[in-house]
Amino acid sequence: MHTQWRRAMAAAALAAFGTLAALPVHAADAPNSIRIGYAISLSGVNAQGAATTTLPGYDLWVHDVNAQGGIFVKEFNKKIPVEVVAKYDDTSSAETMLRLEEKLMTEDKVDFVLPPWSTGFNLAAAPIFAKYGYPDLAVTANANDEEQLVKQFPTLFFFLNQPIHFGQALIEVLNKYKNSGQLNNKIAMVSVGDQFGAEMSAGFGAGLKASGYDIVLQKSYPLGAADLTNEIKEAKASGADTFIAASYPPDTFMLTGTAITQGYNPKIFYTAVGTAFAEYGANFKKKAQGVMGIGGWNPALPGAMDYYKRQLAVTGHAPDGWASPVTYASLQILQQAIEKAGTLDRKKVLDTIVNGGPWQTISGPIDLKTHIVEHQWGAGQWQNGQFVGVSPTDMPGVKPFIFPKPSW
Amino acid sequence: MAASAEDRRRRRTRTAAAIGALVALVAVLATVPLLTSDYQLSFMVNVMSYLVLTIAWALFSGTTRLVSLATSAFFGIGMYTVAMSIKILPLYASFALAIVVGAAVALVVGVLTLRLSGMFFVIFSFGLSEMIRELMVWWEINQTHTMGRYVYVPFDTTMIYEHLLGLAVVVFLVGWLLRRSRLGIALLVIGEDETVARQVGINVPFTKVAIFIVSAMFMTLTGALMAPRFSFINPNFAFNPLVSFVVVIMALLGGLQKLWAPVLGVIPLIILSERLQTQFPFWYSVLLGLVFMVIVYFLPRGVTGLLEDIWKALGRPLALPRGFTGPLLDAWAWLSRPIFLPRGLAGIIEERWLKIMPRANEKR
Numbered sequence: 001m002h003t004q005w006r007r008a009m010a011a012a013a014l015a016a017f018g019t020l021a022a023l024p025v026h027a028a029d030a031p032n033s034i035r036i037g038y039a040i041s042l043s044g045v046n047a048q049g050a051a052t053t054t055l056p057g058y059d060l061w062v063h064d065v066n067a068q069g070g071i072f073v074k075e076f077n078k079k080i081p082v083e084v085v086a087k088y089d090d091t092s093s094a095e096t097m098l099r100l101e102e103k104l105m106t107e108d109k110v111d112f113v114l115p116p117w118s119t120g121f122n123l124a125a126a127p128i129f130a131k132y133g134y135p136d137l138a139v140t141a142n143a144n145d146e147e148q149l150v151k152q153f154p155t156l157f158f159f160l161n162q163p164i165h166f167g168q169a170l171i172e173v174l175n176k177y178k179n180s181g182q183l184n185n186k187i188a189m190v191s192v193g194d195q196f197g198a199e200m201s202a203g204f205g206a207g208l209k210a211s212g213y214d215i216v217l218q219k220s221y222p223l224g225a226a227d228l229t230n231e232i233k234e235a236k237a238s239g240a241d242t243f244i245a246a247s248y249p250p251d252t253f254m255l256t257g258t259a260i261t262q263g264y265n266p267k268i269f270y271t272a273v274g275t276a277f278a279e280y281g282a283n284f285k286k287k288a289q290g291v292m293g294i295g296g297w298n299p300a301l302p303g304a305m306d307y308y309k310r311q312l313a314v315t316g317h318a319p320d321g322w323a324s325p326v327t328y329a330s331l332q333i334l335q336q337a338i339e340k341a342g343t344l345d346r347k348k349v350l351d352t353i354v355n356g357g358p359w360q361t362i363s364g365p366i367d368l369k370t371h372i373v374e375h376q377w378g379a380g381q382w383q384n385g386q387f388v389g390v391s392p393t394d395m396p397g398v399k400p401f402i403f404p405k406p407s408w
Numbered sequence: 409m410a411a412s413a414e415d416r417r418r419r420r421t422r423t424a425a426a427i428g429a430l431v432a433l434v435a436v437l438a439t440v441p442l443l444t445s446d447y448q449l450s451f452m453v454n455v456m457s458y459l460v461l462t463i464a465w466a467l468f469s470g471t472t473r474l475v476s477l478a479t480s481a482f483f484g485i486g487m488y489t490v491a492m493s494i495k496i497l498p499l500y501a502s503f504a505l506a507i508v509v510g511a512a513v514a515l516v517v518g519v520l521t522l523r524l525s526g527m528f529f530v531i532f533s534f535g536l537s538e539m540i541r542e543l544m545v546w547w548e549i550n551q552t553h554t555m556g557r558y559v560y561v562p563f564d565t566t567m568i569y570e571h572l573l574g575l576a577v578v579v580f581l582v583g584w585l586l587r588r589s590r591l592g593i594a595l596l597v598i599g600e601d602e603t604v605a606r607q608v609g610i611n612v613p614f615t616k617v618a619i620f621i622v623s624a625m626f627m628t629l630t631g632a633l634m635a636p637r638f639s640f641i642n643p644n645f646a647f648n649p650l651v652s653f654v655v656v657i658m659a660l661l662g663g664l665q666k667l668w669a670p671v672l673g674v675i676p677l678i679i680l681s682e683r684l685q686t687q688f689p690f691w692y693s694v695l696l697g698l699v700f701m702v703i704v705y706f707l708p709r710g711v712t713g714l715l716e717d718i719w720k721a722l723g724r725p726l727a728l729p730r731g732f733t734g735p736l737l738d739a740w741a742w743l744s745r746p747i748f749l750p751r752g753l754a755g756i757i758e759e760r761w762l763k764i765m766p767r768a769n770e771k772r
Contacts (some may be wrong), residue, residue: 043693045644089689094638094645096685099454103447103686120556125641144554193545195555195642202553220549222542223644 030076030336033148034344036062037086039100040117044092045224045395050117052277053140057327058084058114060307061335063314071335074342085110089312094124101125105132111344112334120195126153135350137330140323150371154348158372159326163199164185166294167207167376170270173292174242175211177403182240183267186287189218189236190228190255191246200246200272216240225251232258235258235266242268254326256284256291260408267404268292276380276387288382290405295322296377296389298397303362319321321380321387327360333368336360364396430580435572441566449565453637455678456572457630461651462658462670463579464626467586468619469656471595475530477652478517481537482624484647485510486631488544491641492556499561510628511621513540518617525602534652541647548643556642571633579626583667586619595619599766661703663710672711716772730768 038058042052062082065071070081086108090097097116104113105128110233113129115122115138122141129136130153139159143149146158161169177183187208191197197220205215217238219231228251237242243266245255252274259269273295284291299305307328312318319325338344338361341352357367366373377389381402388399440452461479469476489506490499497505521532548555586592594615597605606612631646638645654677662673678700684692707714 042689044650086686087689089683089685089692091650091692093648093650094635095454098637099450100685102450105447106445106531107447120640120642120645123556124638124645127639193542193547193549194644195548198545198549198553198555201549220546222545 004320030073030078030080031111031344033083033085034071034073034079034112034338035085035108035110036082036112036114037084037104037108038114038116038280039088039090039097039104040114040310041092041097041121042089044119046092046121049140049273052317053320053323054117054327055333056311056317056319057324059315060311061331062327064310065335071338073338073344075344090116090121094121097121098124098128099135100244101128105134112346112349114331115139115141117231121223123149126156129153130155133346133350135346135353137334137336139327139330144203146372147370151190156371157330157353157368157377159330159366159374160295160323161376161378163203164207165204165376166200166272166378168205170244170292170395171207171211173379173391173401174208174213174268174310176401177267178211178213182403184240185213186238186240187213187215187242187244188238188240188266189219189244189246190217190231190235191216191220192225192248192251193220193222194248196248196273197246204244204246221251223248225254228254229258229262230253232262232264236264241266243270244268245271247272247274247301248402249277252293253280258286260284260287263408265405265407269405270379275382276318276321276323281382281385281387282318287408290402291382292324292390292405293380293382293387295320296380296395297321297325297387297389298364298377298389298395299363299386300397301364307362321389322377326376329359329363329366332361333357333359333366427437434573434577438570441569446565448639449569451678451682453565453569453634455570455674456569456576456676457634458655458678459671460572460576460579460630461627461655462662462674463576463583463667464623464630465655466578466659466664466667466670467583467626468623470659471586471592471599471619472616472766473599474522474525474616475656476533476620476623477530477649478533479627479655480647480649480651481533481540482510482514482627483634483651484537484540484643485513486628486633487635487638487641487645487646488631489628490632491559491646492634494557494559494561494635499563499636499668503629506628506632507625511625512540514621514624515617518620519613522613522620523618528700534649537647537649537652541643544643544647558640559635560639561636565637568633568637572630575626575629575633579669582622582626587667589617591618637689657700657703659710661707661710663707663712666712669710669712671716676711686744 010387040054041047062084066081068079070079072079079334086104088103089101090100101113104110113134115136116125117140122138122329123143126136126138126149134155136153136156137159138156142158142160142162144162144164146162150158152157174183178185189204191201201218201220205218208215217232217234217240221228221231232255243264245252247255252271255271269290270292272294275291275296281288299308304325307325308319316361319328333353337349337352337356340356341348343349353368354371355369357369358365359367375392375395377395379391380387381390381399383399383402389395389397390399390401441449444452445772461483465476465479468474486506489509490502493502493505517536521529524532545555594605597608597610598612598615602612635641658671658673658677660673661677662671665667681696684695688695
């Protein structure tokens, strides 16, 4: 029985080989699908961020590509649909994430792996992507040593600003009002106890001091803090016109809520990650008006508003005004690069991603020659129910800033 | 004792056989990296690291019966010490430094807290990990202004695996020797009854601290060995409180009576977690929680207890199946019982009377 089967296989292999030799043009059969896999935090501390920023974008992209019949791959001369063959929960544990990435690349042997969520996880995963030659479109990551990192890991790409740029974007706005005497030079700054909070507050602090600001309050609070009333009270008592929080989504919501109940109305109220979430606007409604936050988005770009409506309709989640559109844009780049390369060969696709730009996306044209997207939104503001980009002011589609923030 | 020579010989043969089997097993395990894919190897790394952690945990908690949730604290200390020292020290020196730091923390913590008992110690040990993590976070934010350290060393997964395998052998041997040492016996007495232990002259605090340090050193070294697996480490990666809980559950599942019992807890739980993470990604937490509840309710002595029960049941003389006649016989037997006569009020009066006026031939 086994011998027979083996013989049949051998015969089939011979026949296949013969056919291959005879018809070199149709070298390989087209695969049924382009196999996609990812490991992301579906449970644990990172789950909220992943579910808000990243996952709906993945789902929408798969939906959109397949609605068009797939990606045209010249090598096979046909459109091939994408299929998520593996979707794993890294349980917000870095060690689990690494192991599951290895599973995707060496066991499941998927064609492309979509990145995990958060700076830490992406930096930890970068060596594995590089080792197995998978393009690593690490959207939800930023670091001050990006240039050195992309040299070390040649498959890695960064899409968001480096921490230092966020500080510059914020200070650009502050300076305008400080120089015209409408804003005092006192700053109250709090930060979450995490690499994000550390790097942001360090970056902000250095820039602010260099521009002649006086940081009258600087505090960090633990990740997952359940109450931030003291932080808000101290900020209120500090006499600063500007409140800056290097915060994560749960604390962003908590700080805003507490500031409202405490009647704390600084002229500039800035919170970081989570401010750009659609939920922020839905939650605080008219009170969100004038709140500043990290990120930014230009809804006037071609395809942008259409993308917003489509994601809401298909996944039930409105995208945020920062990394969500960029996540979708990164997948548009992958799609276009596969099409342009005409193959599923990862090395060729990678080369095309680097050299085939600039790519037309819903976040505008993006060029990845340096593996780093250089010019991006640094700061945004809630204006009439939308989180829009306000700085750097030389970005296309920049909106005029609302000053001071209206009272809650 | 006449049988002692015979006994000794038998014990010697058993020991030799056990050592032989262990050596063969380790030899087989050592070849794993040659045979498997990278993913399977990292799976084995996970198994080995939890094996060491669980046996090390059982060394302390299985004997003193104090539930420690400090595993993630020591694991994290190991990992973060390597992350902080790797730029200035050679790799093995930073491993050694990690052990020293881990032992020092265990000494201080042990001396301060091992007088606490029960619940208080559990809470403190849990707080320890969180406290150190927040301390590191504060340090990095305020002193280095960056969080997350890069660890690039030529110490690949194969090396990590082989080192962890070696460590597993060592922790196993330490546990084995401990059970045969005065310290081990002292610990067992403490676990049974601390007051008795003190009465028979055991230095209870010293003994507890000593085993706490030994256990912590293994946990610390495991964390240190796992550090090169990450090219990027921050305190939140290193001090993951889940590690403490998973280790306790693994030890409970395996059982604590036997030294090798944790193996039976580690392997099924890791396979289960991996299955849940990959096959039912959205249900991972829910299903894992259910499994924990099942373990606690239905397997109080762990898988080892279950195996022992099955073994005993197999050794028992076979009970003949009773079939349909069984219930009939039972019913017949029940019906033919002598009837208990109700004693009524007379009985109560009789009782009272007997209390007041005992019979002459009855002793009070």
